Amino acid sequence: MTSHVSHASAGEGDWIKTSSHVCRLDNILSPSSAAYLILDKQRLSDTVVRLTLHAPLVALNAQPGQFVLIRPTERSERIPLTISHADRVSGAVTVIFQEVGHTTRELGGLEKGQSVQDFAGPLGTPSDIQRVGTVACVAGGVGIAVMLPVTRALKAAGNRIIGILGARNKSLLILEDEMREACDELAIVTDDGSYGEQGIVTDALAALTQRDRIDMAYAIGPLPMMQAVCDVTRDQSIATVVSLDPVMVDGTGMCGGCRVRVGGDVKFACVDGPEFDGHLVDWDSLRSRKAGYREQEQKAREASEEAHHA
Amino acid sequence: MPKREHLPRTPMPEQDPKQRATNFDEVTLGYTPEMAMAEASRCLACKQKPCVRGCPVNINIPEFVRKVAEGDFGAAAEEIARANALASVCGRVCPQEEQCEKYCLMAKVNGAVAIGRLERFTADWHAAHADTNHCDVSDREPLDQKVAIIGAGPAGLTAAGDLARAGYKVTVFEALHEIGGVLRYGIPEFRLPREILDREIESIRSMGVDFMTNVVIGKTLTIDQLRESGFDAIFVGTGAGLPTFLNIPGEDLNGVYSSNEFLTRVNLMNAKDFPNEGTPVRIPVKAVVVGAGNTAMDSARTALRLGAQEVHIVYRRSRDEMPARAEELHHAEEEGVQFNLLVNPVAFLEGDKGWLRGVRCQRMQLGEPDESGRRRPIPIPETEFDIEADTAIVAVGQSPNPLIRSTTDGLKTTPWGGIVVNEETGETSIPGVYAGGDAVTGAATVITAMGAGRRSAISIDAYLKALRENNNKVSE
Ligand SMILES: Cc1cc2nc3c(=O)[nH]c(=O)nc-3n(C[C@H](O)[C@H](O)[C@H](O)COP(=O)(O)OP(=O)(O)OC[C@H]3O[C@@H](n4cnc5c(N)ncnc54)[C@H](O)[C@@H]3O)c2cc1C
Ligand SMILES: Cc1cc2nc3c(=O)[nH]c(=O)nc-3n(C[C@H](O)[C@H](O)[C@H](O)COP(=O)(O)OP(=O)(O)OC[C@H]3O[C@@H](n4cnc5c(N)ncnc54)[C@H](O)[C@@H]3O)c2cc1C
Ligand code: FES
Numbered sequence: 001m002t003s004h005v006s007h008a009s010a011g012e013g014d015w016i017k018t019s020s021h022v023c024r025l026d027n028i029l030s031p032s033s034a035a036y037l038i039l040d041k042q043r044l045s046d047t048v049v050r051l052t053l054h055a056p057l058v059a060l061n062a063q064p065g066q067f068v069l070i071r072p073t074e075r076s077e078r079i080p081l082t083i084s085h086a087d088r089v090s091g092a093v094t095v096i097f098q099e100v101g102h103t104t105r106e107l108g109g110l111e112k113g114q115s116v117q118d119f120a121g122p123l124g125t126p127s128d129i130q131r132v133g134t135v136a137c138v139a140g141g142v143g144i145a146v147m148l149p150v151t152r153a154l155k156a157a158g159n160r161i162i163g164i165l166g167a168r169n170k171s172l173l174i175l176e177d178e179m180r181e182a183c184d185e186l187a188i189v190t191d192d193g194s195y196g197e198q199g200i201v202t203d204a205l206a207a208l209t210q211r212d213r214i215d216m217a218y219a220i221g222p223l224p225m226m227q228a229v230c231d232v233t234r235d236q237s238i239a240t241v242v243s244l245d246p247v248m249v250d251g252t253g254m255c256g257g258c259r260v261r262v263g264g265d266v267k268f269a270c271v272d273g274p275e276f277d278g279h280l281v282d283w284d285s286l287r288s289r290k291a292g293y294r295e296q297e298q299k300a301r302e303a304s305e306e307a308h309h310a
Numbered sequence: 311m312p313k314r315e316h317l318p319r320t321p322m323p324e325q326d327p328k329q330r331a332t333n334f335d336e337v338t339l340g341y342t343p344e345m346a347m348a349e350a351s352r353c354l355a356c357k358q359k360p361c362v363r364g365c366p367v368n369i370n371i372p373e374f375v376r377k378v379a380e381g382d383f384g385a386a387a388e389e390i391a392r393a394n395a396l397a398s399v400c401g402r403v404c405p406q407e408e409q410c411e412k413y414c415l416m417a418k419v420n421g422a423v424a425i426g427r428l429e430r431f432t433a434d435w436h437a438a439h440a441d442t443n444h445c446d447v448s449d450r451e452p453l454d455q456k457v458a459i460i461g462a463g464p465a466g467l468t469a470a471g472d473l474a475r476a477g478y479k480v481t482v483f484e485a486l487h488e489i490g491g492v493l494r495y496g497i498p499e500f501r502l503p504r505e506i507l508d509r510e511i512e513s514i515r516s517m518g519v520d521f522m523t524n525v526v527i528g529k530t531l532t533i534d535q536l537r538e539s540g541f542d543a544i545f546v547g548t549g550a551g552l553p554t555f556l557n558i559p560g561e562d563l564n565g566v567y568s569s570n571e572f573l574t575r576v577n578l579m580n581a582k583d584f585p586n587e588g589t590p591v592r593i594p595v596k597a598v599v600v601g602a603g604n605t606a607m608d609s610a611r612t613a614l615r616l617g618a619q620e621v622h623i624v625y626r627r628s629r630d631e632m633p634a635r636a637e638e639l640h641h642a643e644e645e646g647v648q649f650n651l652l653v654n655p656v657a658f659l660e661g662d663k664g665w666l667r668g669v670r671c672q673r674m675q676l677g678e679p680d681e682s683g684r685r686r687p688i689p690i691p692e693t694e695f696d697i698e699a700d701t702a703i704v705a706v707g708q709s710p711n712p713l714i715r716s717t718t719d720g721l722k723t724t725p726w727g728g729i730v731v732n733e734e735t736g737e738t739s740i741p742g743v744y745a746g747g748d749a750v751t752g753a754a755t756v757i758t759a760m761g762a763g764r765r766s767a768i769s770i771d772a773y774l775k776a777l778r779e780n781n782n783k784v785s786e
Contacts, residue, residue, distance in 0.1 A: 029481070029522070029539060057530050071487060077579065077588035078487075103588055118487040120524035249579070249589075252485050252526055253711050254551040255571035261562055266555065271713070285562045288664025292564040296590035303585045 028056040028091065036119040039092055041112045044174040047099045048142055049108045050084070056091025058083070058121045064153040065127030065243070065275055068095065069251040071118040072106040079103045080248045080270070082146040083122055093119075096145035096174070102300035123251045124274050127241075131158045133215035136208060136238075137183065138201050138229050140166040140221030144175050146243055147220045151182040154218075160184050162212070164204045166225065170195035202228045214238050219278060223287055230278040242278035244269050246289055261285045319421035320349040327644040331614045334582065336503050337641055338402075341431040343381070350379035352416060353423045360413035361425060366761045369393040371410055371425055378428055387436035390429060395468050395514075396760055398437065398506050401430025403497060404757050405635045437509055450477035455774045458483060458541040460527045460714070463491020464756045465747025466547030467514055468763030469770070474517040476771050481541075483525040488578060491549055492748075493756070495578040496570070498608050500615065501638075528713035533721075533743065542777060543742050543770045546729060547763060550708040550748035556600065560658030561704075565592060565666030569601070569609045569705035576612050594618040594701035598669045600655055601625065601705035602632035603753075607639065609703040610647045621647050622697055626654040626674050626687040650697070652676070654689065658702055668698045708753045728752055736766030737773075744770055 040052040058068055062083050069078045085094040099108045110116065127150050135154050139147035144165055155161050163183035167173040168191045180186050187204045188196030197204065201221075208214065209232070217240040219229035226242045233240040246269050249255045253271040260269050261282035267273060323339040324330070330337050341349065353375045361371045369390055377386035390397045406412075406426035414422035457473050459466045462484035474480045488494050489511050493502060515521065527533060527548070536544055553568035555561055572591065575581040579589035597613040599606050602625035610621045623642070625632060628651050632639060643649070652674045661667025673693035676685035710727040722730040722739035729738055729745040736744040746762025748754055 057525060061530065061532075061535075071588075073588075075580075075587050077590075102585070106588075118524050120485070120487070120526060121530065123526065123529055249571060249574055250486065252529075252551075252713065254553070255574055256553045256555065256568040257571045259555075259562060266557070266562070285664075288564060289562060291664070292592075293590045296584065300585040300588065300590070 028060070036116045038110055038112050038114050038116070041110075044096065045172055047172075048096065048145070048174050049099065050094060050096045051107070051110075052085075052092050052094045053116065053119060054091055055093045055119050055121075056088075058093050058119060059086040059088050059091050062086035062093065062122040063126035064129065064149040066122035066124045067251075067274065068093070068119055068121030069123060069248065070095070070107065070116055072103060072110060072116050074117050076106055076117065077103045078118070078120075078249060078251070079107075080123070080245070080251060080274075082149070082243075084145055084149055086122075093121075096142070096148075098142035101297050102304045105301075105304055120251065124270060125272065127153060127275055129153045129157050134160045134162065134213060136162050136164060136205060136214050136217040138164045138166075138205055138217060138219045138221070138225075139179075140201055140225040141168075141172070142174070143221030143225075143243075144173075144179065147218065148175055148178055148182065150218060150220075151179065155182050155184075162208060162214075163187065164189070164201050164208070165196075166190070166201035166204075166221065167195075168192065200228075201225060202232050205229060205232050209233075209236055209238070216240070218242075223283065223290065226278060227281075227283045230281070234279050240278040241275050242281060243274045244276060244281065244286060245274065246286060247292060260289075316420065317348070317352055319352070319424055320345050320427075322424070322427055327641075327646070330500070331611070331645040332617075334498070334500050334615055337500050340434060341427055343383070343431075343435070346378050346383075346428055346431040346435075347381055349424050350375045350428055353379065354415055356415055360415065361410040361423075364408075364410040364413040365393075366409065366755075366757045367393045367764065369410075369429075374432065375423065375425070375428060378432060383432055383435045384440065386432045387440070390432060394429075394757075394760065395471050395764075396464060396510050396756070397429055398433035399464070399493060399502060399510060400757050400760070401426050401428075401433055402502055402506070403635075403755075404429075405755060407636045409757070434506075450475075453477040453479070453774075453778075455479070455542040455778070456481070456540055457770060457774075458536045458544045459547065460533075460544065461485075461491060461547040461549055461747075461749070462489040462521065462523075463547055463549050463747060463759060464493060465549070465749070465759040465763040466491070466545065467511070468760045469545045469547065469744075469746070469767045470519045470763075471514045471517055472764055472767035473770060474514070474519045476767070478771075478774065479520075480518070481520040481522060483527055483531070483536075484521065484523045485526040485548075486578065487523050489521055489523065491547075495574045496605065496608065498573065498577055498612050498615075500611070501608070526713065528717040533714065533718045533740075537742070542774055543744065545736075545763070545766050545770065546714060546738070546743065546745040546749055547747045547759070548711060548714055548749045549759075550710045550751075550753045552709045552711045552727075553704070554707045554709065555704055556655060556706065558655060558657050560660055560666070563658050563660055563666045564664050565700050566658055566702045566704065567592075569599075569605045569703050570708065572609055572703045573605070573612065576616070582616060591616070592701055594621075594699075596620045596622075596697075596699045597701040597703065598622045598624055598655070598697055598699040599703045599705055600669075601707070602627075602634055602639075603705065603707070604634045604638055605708075606703075606705035607634045607642045607647075609705050611638075611642055611645060613701065613703065614645055614647065618701070622650055622699070623647055624650045624653050624655055624669065624671060624697070626652065627684060628652055628676060631684045652687065654687065655702075656694065659696065666700055666702055668696045669702055670694055670696050708748075710749050710752065714749075726752065734765070735769035736762060737769060742773065 263280035411422035581591035747759035
């Protein structure tokens with residue numbers, strides 16, 4: 001018996017590749033689709049890796065703004081990574097991540113042809129993609145990877161997109177071509193001036209708001225960057241969406257570890273987010289909660305470095 | 311020789327409290343065959359069988375106990391298996407003192423027959439000695455109809471096993487990467503060793519049940535998509551996994567956990583073996599646990615085992631109202647957990663920037679009974695005091711997760727989020743979709759979840775049989 005399933009919604013922009021609106025669900029509803037094979041691996045910079053995996057069930061309903069929880073090995077932590085691209089026809093899902101600690105390094109150490117242990121998703125609430133006019137998409141560091149699918153969806157919805165990308169230096173800038181294609185205009189700033197303008201993204205954003213009417217902003221990147229962007233846009237009453245990255249465990253609303261304070265209310269970032277109104281976020285609480293395991297993470301990093309050297 | 315009913319309840323061998331508070335090995339060690347036979351012989355075999363009425367799944371208790379007394383453990387195991395698919399789990403975690411043992415006539419003489427311990431003994435003996443698992447043979451010809459089970463806790467596992475045995479193609483979808491529900495991520499291994507759980511799951515797998523982990527229904531797939539893709543019936547056993555917080559100041563400080571997070575890190579993610587295992591947990595020095603249910607006791611005793619020097623339970627009512635199993639309370643006290651009763655937390659206190667340093671509490675007294683029939687705790691003014699703590703674990707209850715109800719059109723739920731079902735059949739407001747366990751009742755017990763899984767399996771079988779007969783008529 002074959003069965004056809006209609007998608008929750010059509011693909012946004014070129015984000016989701018699908019030849020028609022139906023697929024054979026019964027083909028992928030078998031334990032064999034849980035092998036999570038790595039189909040492709042590419043290094044985008046010294047520390048940023050792009051992996052494409054076979055995960056047809058995750059691809060099926062994935063939308064921009066959603067993420068997966070990955071366990072590279074059977075002893076690994078469950079870590080959240082944003083879905084960068086999903087292909088419903090082939091069942092391939094792409095994630096882009098920076099190797100910052102033990103688990104992301106474990107993941108970066110896997111090669112094409114190997115599998116990850118667990119890959120669950122799509123999780124979180126999809127981005128609320130509306131046609132609003134001109135949108136500033138401000139992204140820093142590996143946040144550019146998180147921004148790319150949202151940018152494409154915003155563009156496909158008919159918005160004019162002005163991208164602002166920030167990186168410490170030229171070698172750390174990722175996905176420039178992809179973002180250029182997704183934006184109507186793109187500004188690049190680096191801390192050391194090795195590429196684009198010298199400066200930080202808020203300088204570029206402030207300049208932009210002087211010359212152009214901005215209807216909405218998206219800010220995704222390191223916490224201080226998002227907070228600084230929100231300070232700029234708050235003064236000018238520009239609605240601003242941010243993507244928060246607290247520590248997560250299950251990603252389904254079961255543990256409450258990902259709780260963040262937004263507008264005075266407690267929200268679970270994994271189900272209510274990860275995107276929130278940046279002007280309502282309690283940044284201090286998020287900053288300290290993100291550091292909750294710093295000492296232990298340091299220990300894990302040292303252990304993985306030792307293992308690496310041995 | 312004294313009359314057998316005058317013999318006291320046979321004690322259960324246990325690890326010494328001091329020693330066990332430092333390890334994750336099972337606390338209770340189980341009866342030997344001799345102890346089991348001696349204990350079973352205390353049963354008066356009374357005609358009325360009050361104990362059976364107290365059992366949510368109506369195990370024929372006097373019958374299995376008689377077989378244990380006779381030393382026919384295999385037959386005893388078969389008797390239990392007729393009604394209970396997870397006997398070695400239930401023998402360990404059921405609140406027997408409120409169920410079967412509560413109604414035992416011997417309870418008023420010199421202690422109820424230790425039915426739970428006998429159940430555990432029988433199931434363990436069977437697993438160790440039986441060369442075939444009776445359960446893995448299907449009772450019926452294989453059928454073409456497919457059933458999806460959502461959630462791999464006791465409710466889902468029981469429904470899956472029963473339906474597979476009835477010949478259906480059963481697939482279990484589980485959000486987490488491991489099977490077992492609360493039995494895996496909530497109840498610690500010192501109460502329910504992992505081998506026991508794995509063994510029960512293996513026996514269900516061996517009946518031909520497919521497990522698909524990492525599938526979050528409502529996100530990865532919706533219930534509608536499951537139906538469209540050819541599942542003829544669906545059982546929802548997603549539990550009550552949403553943690554309740556206290557909503558008091560300081561709850562987002564580092565060091566404050568929900569019991570779900572704390573226990574998941576330790577049980578599911580093996581954080582006690584960090585950094586060999588990737589997931590860390592805070593190693594408490596002084597911990598405060600809020601609540602007095604099984605979850606609170608498990609959190610407190612886990613904190614001790616991680617190395618905490620001091621662990622306090624803070625509970626706003628009195629000893630009589632504490633909802634945990636009697637045995638767990640007793641064990642927690644023996645291990646040195648300190649109980650602060652009629653005490654309610656009012657704030658978590660910040661020490662080092664962003665970190666917990668203590669819990670501000672207030673003394674309470676009991677007033678008139680509330681809706682739950684328990685006396686309502688009322689704060690006593692000007693009785694605030696602080697308990698120093700670097701870790702606090704909030705264990706004040708769980709409710710059903712909204713993921714399924716928010717993504718399933720037409721699924722009726724109660725104001726607090728429980729799925730509304732026909733109590734006899736487990737059928738929800740959507741034909742062909744059944745539900746049971748904590749997802750329906752709110753946080754309850756393993757055995758009630760199991761019982762609900764079994765009831766739904768019977769209804770699903772009847773529903774699918776009717777569908778088959780209808781189809782046959784159409785094709786004739
Ligand atoms: C919704 C969401 C989407 C994300 N998407 C991306 C992405 O597309 N690309 C990317 O590079 N990074 C992304 N991140 C961040 C990524 O999850 C962390 O970098 C990763 O977990 C670090 O783990 P580690 O063991 O390598 O590093 P560690 O040394 O353990 O930690 C480094 C820092 O990462 C954070 N972190 C650690 N463990 C977790 C955890 N279990 N959950 C969340 N954060 C954690 C902490 O703030 C910590 O200080 C996302 C985070 C969230 C919440
Ligand atoms: C710490 C703790 C200790 C306890 N101790 C005892 C005890 O000693 N004795 C006793 O009788 N009871 C005890 N209980 C209660 C008992 O464990 C529960 O009543 C019982 O597990 C409920 O079973 P269930 O099958 O309904 O749900 P659960 O066991 O909660 O299982 C539900 C499963 O569904 C999965 N799930 C949830 N949502 C989705 C979704 N959208 N898609 C796919 N899968 C999903 C969950 O991950 C989980 O695996 C305890 C509970 C806790 C938390
Ligand atoms: S990660 Fe557990 S509730 Fe969000």
